[in-house]
Amino acid sequence: AKNKQTNKQTKNTSQKVFHSHVMVATNGSCCSSSSNAFGSSTVPSGSGTFENMHHLHRGDDAECSGSPAKRCRLRRRTESVRKHRPPFPWFGMDIGGTLVKLVYFEPVDITAEEEQEEVENLKSIRRYLTSNVAYGKTGVRDVHLELRNLTMCGRTGNLHFIRFPTQAMPRFIQMGRDKNFSSLHTTLCATGGGAYKFENEFRMMADLELLKLDELDCLIRGLLFVDRVGFNGHPECYYFQNPSDTQSCVKKPCTLDNPFPMLLVNIGSGVSILAVYSENNYKRVTGTSLGGGTFLGLCCLLTGCETFEEALEMASKGDSTNVDKLVKDIYGGDYERFGLQGSAVASSFGHMMSKEKRDSISKEDLARATLVTITNNIGSIARMCAVNEKIERVVFVGNFLRINTVSTKLLAYAMDYWSKGQLRALFLEHEGYFGAVGALMELLKTTEDP
């Protein structure tokens, strides 16, 4: 609770707000393809990524907010913890198999004195990150997710959510070296497998030491934090009402007031399923390799698409029943002896055993079938785990669910239908960023407590 946002009502009048007029999905791709990865070497310098920051630098941004009295109070609090507070910039990084998730805390309570002290490097990083919504060809800031006027470790600021493909990681490290990031003496808190995989490169290339953190610890810590502070005054969590009825199925906000125990299903490239009993007491129940990476990987092979957005776009237009064999395709109707509805999928891609059907199928149908197959399978495993662990609340997170209402609705339906209403599927707005948030919190935790 120490990080609880205390001044939600503070009006941040002078700050530039980008999220209202920028659509994330239009800002390039989040995924893959090495040719357009983060400032690839074929791209002339200047049109690359972070090296452009000086060109984009705007000098007239106001940093401070609130009344003089409030600023004074803040100042006092700030000073009381100052000696325990890590130096800026504050980053939390989660380097996954497909995506790197980066959260950046932008302080908005910077004093004139601080501003003067602030080194040029730091300033340019802040301005570059906060004044752009896209970085290079593949870096994206999810502006709609920005948490505004958040107080962390006694400082008020905005939390920014940025992602780029893991393939661009070498380029990112290169930039860290070029910009002499190590001179800032900040600790780079990193989680996810990449924290281990790229540790040496950070050290060798950029003279940076990573503070490596366990991804599941970070995931849970970050999730609980974001749920606590809320989403700019709205609940972070939501569910679907009437999940079994496509007509009246609606998204409803809710809170995780008493979140434990919960089954946490993290769908990234692969899937991890955790039973969480308290912030520090959890176990990894199981996992599956059929995750977001499988959806995208198979879609690329089957349809020739290149990005997650493209794949989802196709899937939204397709019809999976042209690809999947349903119970009614085999039994003519319901398989009553076993209580199976005729509309249930009996065999995913089952129609594709026939050459005739293979020759007449559309890419959209294939994309849809892939999405439905992967989603249903995750739902099925999650449901079995929930029953085995005797947990009724199933929380789905991870970037597979980003802009993916087909999957979220399908998961909500699957949980409800197969459990006869016993299980409820819950979702969180910041889907894939909790690991990175958790990493940032670790940075603040290590220095915050006297």
Added chain:
Amino acid sequence: MAECGRVDSNTSHTMDKSITLPPDEIFRNLENAKRFAIDIGGSLTKLAYYSTVQHKVAKVRSFDHTAKAAAGDKLYEISMQEEVTARLHFIKFENAYIETCLDFIKDHLVNTETKVIKATGGGAHKFKELIERKLGLKVDKEDEMTCLIKGCNFVLKNIPHEAFVYAKHADSEFRFQTTNPDIFPYLLVNIGSGVSIVKVESEDKFERIGGSSIGGGTFWGLGALLTKTKRFDELLQLASKGQHASVDMLVKDIYGGSYGYLGLTGDLIASSFGKSATADKDFSKEDMAKSLLHMISNDIGQLACLYAKLHNLSRVYFGGFFIRGHPVTMHTITYSINFFTKGEVQALFLRHEGYLGTIGAFLKGAEEDNPNQYSWGENYAGSSGLMSVSPDMNPMQRARSGTFDMLEMDRLERQLVNLPLLQDPSSYIPDTVDLTEDALAREYWLYCFEEALDGVVKRAVASQPDMPEAALRAEKFRQKYRHKLQTLRQQPFAYGSLTVRSLLDTREHCLNEFNFPDPYSKIKQRENDIALKYYQKAVKSLDELSWEEKQFALVQGVLAGNVFDWGAKAVSDVLESDPEFGFEEAKRQLEDNSGVDIILGVMPFVRELLSRGTEVVLASNSGPALNDVTNGELQILTERIAAMDPVIEAGLREDRLLLVQSGSSSPCLDLSRLDKVLAMVVRERQTDLVIIEGMGRAIHTNYYAMLSCESLKMAVIKNSWLADRLGGKLFSVVFKYEVPAGKPNKDCGAFSPS
């Protein structure tokens, strides 16, 4: 293999006619066939029928000895009689041959009152009209899952070594499970185009507790899309050659190594197809097929484990066309189950998995015959064995034998049950050496049986001097058995664990197949005649000994008698070359003894027990095997001995000596498959000592058998290789007395005289 699923009937018609069915081998005994059942799957048809088989059996009949007991008269007469036994036939072939097969059946079907054919499987409706038109039978559809479960229960109960664990890298890929008398509850994971997970609690109670749409159809359909390879088998072939790591994102691709904190190794798949999310790279068909295979196998394994855990079940059987005899999929499923249960649950597969549906459909149709009240036995002579048509395992044979796979099961005269005195029926393994795992032993014994084949053929012909065509039949027997031995050399696992017992049983089945029911009947008759003449003299000389000397002499008598064994090559060589070799020679081998096997060895021993007031149950084979005495023969012999020995006579009269058949027709003994009557007698009489005699019954089998009462295992090692193996000399003696744990252990071990 022909194309399956051809639509053009003209093409398929020509193709069908191009195969001629060898009637001696396929669709046998059609004349008497009734009760057909058919299971038509996506590519294979499985046909079942019930038939009766006429067999020659050797019957013994006592002469009337009260009138004249002149020397030289035969003790009993042997006659060859026809006996009718029931047999179940199951034949598996590709759907493309359905029409040819139906024509063949129609042409050969003689006298049948059958009006309906039970049908199951997805393809049943597609061929309904064809079947009804060709056979004139009404197609009666049965629920697929019900048939599957019924069939599964049937094979688990009736076929020893039906279930096995698959271990790709072990010395023996197939580890067969001992038959647990209690087969329930279990989980059956049927991987067809989708996956059904069924919990089976009893003969009639089962429930589909879950399933998945990611199954064999997903592998096939998605695989065909990705690799442009049409056929399921070819996809598996591709998969077996691929490297999944080029397509899958492994833990080490993300972590650079293992994820130590969670104990996830670097080679673990983190995201299936995780590396294929790119437009720039081409992936090989093999690699994609492999990745797909892993993805689907792991997923099914994971779900199966979750359901097994939820329902607290430890026996999980896998079946369906995805598994059916494919080492590749058995391996990946096994791997997955091991991974997800940390080795707590083993994936089990079934030898006759492909037949479950048709067996079940057949049983549904035969309910009025109540087939479940009988015990059935796999006929090794008429069954193809595991992987007979697997291209991976046996390309040569596949090319030769076409695409027909067979299973034949004989209805046994008696119901077979466990010996009630087995300490732990579920862990009892009859056989001492598993030749599937012991390659050296396997090589030796296969060689041994092949070497002995000439002698067996000669003996078979000699046993039927009045039948001129016996030589021809004996030749056919030779070919069949030699072929079986060759098959077993290639596929030791074809009929479950390969053992000396199974080699002996297979030989008996093959001999029966060609109407040599008891090649040793005449030899036995002659020997019994001679031995009987010595009986009184032997008993008299025993009675003259002191008590202690007598005990030794009795035991040595049993062991010396045991030397007369036509099954042992070392002995049969001597016996064949020297027709005069008799018990005098055996005496020399064993210094001091008396008698030939049963009459001069066992009977004096029995007599001693009886005279001490002990009740004796004398169990012998129900059917002939080598020169072992059968129950029929023993009845007559005992009668004759009783006529000259008041002790035996009193024993019979007072019901203290019982002659019971064991239910076995083998030189070996499976204590988990004994005649129900014997088990009942053992229980009623509260048997407290079991004596097992002979190399087949006490060494090849039951050497390690643990009983809940005292036991004595006696045998002479009549095989130099085996003697070597056990660390002794040829003609050494095993005399193993055991007391079950908890009771005082008086003596234990083997001893050798001199």
